[in-house]
Amino acid sequence: MTFLKEPPHKHGTVGRSAIVLVNLGTPDAPTRSAVRRYLKEFLSDPRVVEIPRAVWWFILNLIILPFRSGQSAKKYASIWTREGSPLKVHTAAQAQQLRGALGERGHHNFTVAMAMRYGSPSLPEVLSKLKADGVERIAVLPAYPQYSGTTTGSIYDAVFDHYGTVRNIPELRFVRNYHDHEAYIRALRLSVQAHWDAHGRPDKLVLSFHGVPKRTLMLGDPYHCECLKTARLLAAALKLTPDQYIVTFQSRFGKAEWLQPYTAPTIAQLARAGVKRVDVLCPGFISDCLETLEEISMEVRHDFEQAGGREFHYIPCLNESPAWIAAMAEIAEQHMIGWPTQMPAAQHEEAKADAEIGRAAALKLGAAD
Numbered sequence: 001m002t003f004l005k006e007p008p009h010k011h012g013t014v015g016r017s018a019i020v021l022v023n024l025g026t027p028d029a030p031t032r033s034a035v036r037r038y039l040k041e042f043l044s045d046p047r048v049v050e051i052p053r054a055v056w057w058f059i060l061n062l063i064i065l066p067f068r069s070g071q072s073a074k075k076y077a078s079i080w081t082r083e084g085s086p087l088k089v090h091t092a093a094q095a096q097q098l099r100g101a102l103g104e105r106g107h108h109n110f111t112v113a114m115a116m117r118y119g120s121p122s123l124p125e126v127l128s129k130l131k132a133d134g135v136e137r138i139a140v141l142p143a144y145p146q147y148s149g150t151t152t153g154s155i156y157d158a159v160f161d162h163y164g165t166v167r168n169i170p171e172l173r174f175v176r177n178y179h180d181h182e183a184y185i186r187a188l189r190l191s192v193q194a195h196w197d198a199h200g201r202p203d204k205l206v207l208s209f210h211g212v213p214k215r216t217l218m219l220g221d222p223y224h225c226e227c228l229k230t231a232r233l234l235a236a237a238l239k240l241t242p243d244q245y246i247v248t249f250q251s252r253f254g255k256a257e258w259l260q261p262y263t264a265p266t267i268a269q270l271a272r273a274g275v276k277r278v279d280v281l282c283p284g285f286i287s288d289c290l291e292t293l294e295e296i297s298m299e300v301r302h303d304f305e306q307a308g309g310r311e312f313h314y315i316p317c318l319n320e321s322p323a324w325i326a327a328m329a330e331i332a333e334q335h336m337i338g339w340p341t342q343m344p345a346a347q348h349e350e351a352k353a354d355a356e357i358g359r360a361a362a363l364k365l366g367a368a369d
């Protein structure tokens with residue numbers, strides 16, 4: 001076993017802490033080849049597709065990638081912006097604003113970075129850069145409020161895999177979920193309230209979460225329960241009665257049964273049943289992306305209108321809303337407890353003196369400076 005080369009040890013520096021905001025990832029461009037590369041990495045993850053590897057290799061390489069890459073590229077092209085993929089643009093902006101919000105709370109001796117589970121910037125790339133910058137403590141913040149083995153679990157895998165190749169491993173902390181965090185629910189409530197203050201209220205609020213195969217629920221994945229809890233807390237915060245909202249699951253992939261009810265047919269059925277206006281919120285996504293901007297705001301909107309619905313409102317994700325940035329700062333702060341991010345000057349001096357002693361001793365042992 002060989003480990004990655006450690007950067008030269010710098011005596012006289014104070015170890016920094018870092019928050020890494022990790023999102024799913026997205027293609028580098030809305031082209032067939034870039035989407036194929038992204039889908040291949042994503043769909044080869046055994047956390048995402050739990051089918052025996054040899055069987056899945058044939059299905060993925062001979063059926064899914066040749067057909068889906070071109071279709072998905074067209075969808076990506078319909079939401080692509082001048083700055084790039086919305087998912088990446090929002091995640092980068094959130095990381096930058098989180099840095100500012102934590103600074104306002106007095107945390108200065110730390111870094112905020114963003115990474116993607118698939119595509120770039122990759123976790124190994126970002127974690128290596130943090131090491132080179134002298135980071136000694138890392139809190140991993142997944143962009144998923146609800147835990148699922150398919151998403152959060154897979155981020156943990158990638159972090160563990162990376163540190164399996166590292167000699168000097170930093171202190172690690174992981175945010176597991178925040179589906180019921182008061183500040184997250186508050187940010188969702190404020191976003192819905194602002195939409196209703198500007199546009200009036202719907203006949204039905206649809207809370208649409210990304211689906212997962214039903215089998216994962218039966219095998220113990222807590223995702224379904226966490227989605228339902230988010231919905232219950234948000235409905236209570238908005239003072240909604242059970243008939244004023246519904247929880248659905250979108251983005252089904254493949255032939256197997258996924259969590260039900262499915263978003264698209266449910267919304268079409270609402271229109272057929274005489275519901276004139278629906279508002280759709282996707283609380284499981286903290287950034288707008290293909291699944292919200294194209295699938296919900298374009299495809300599902302079309303289905304609703306075709307089925308006789310009159311008014312379809314898509315309520316954007318939390319993105320860079322001030323309440324969400326504040327919520328992220330609160331969640332991050334709770335996971336940095338005890339870390340010297342607000343290090344007083346006296347401690348800085350003490351750490352420097354300790355480092356000098358260490359440097360002198362290491363030099364005596366023949367270490368390079």
Ligand SMILES: C=CC1=C(C)c2cc3[nH]c(cc4nc(cc5[nH]c(cc1n2)c(C)c5CCC(=O)O)C(CCC(=O)O)=C4C)c(C)c3C=C
Binds near residue numbers: 024049148289
């Ligand atoms: C194949 C199985 C999939 C599982 C399980 C799954 C779970 C899951 N995904 C998200 C969040 C996002 N998924 C996004 C895109 C996307 N998801 C799948 C498949 C599964 N997802 C595919 C194949 C794709 C790519 C697009 C396509 O070809 O349809 C995205 C958007 C990415 C973007 O670039 O904008 C997000 C975000 C969650 C939260 C989740 C389980 C809880």
Ligand SMILES: [Fe+2]
Binds near residue numbers: 210251
């Ligand atoms: Fe997905």
Ligand SMILES: [Fe+2]
Binds near residue numbers: 224225226228
């Ligand atoms: Fe449940």
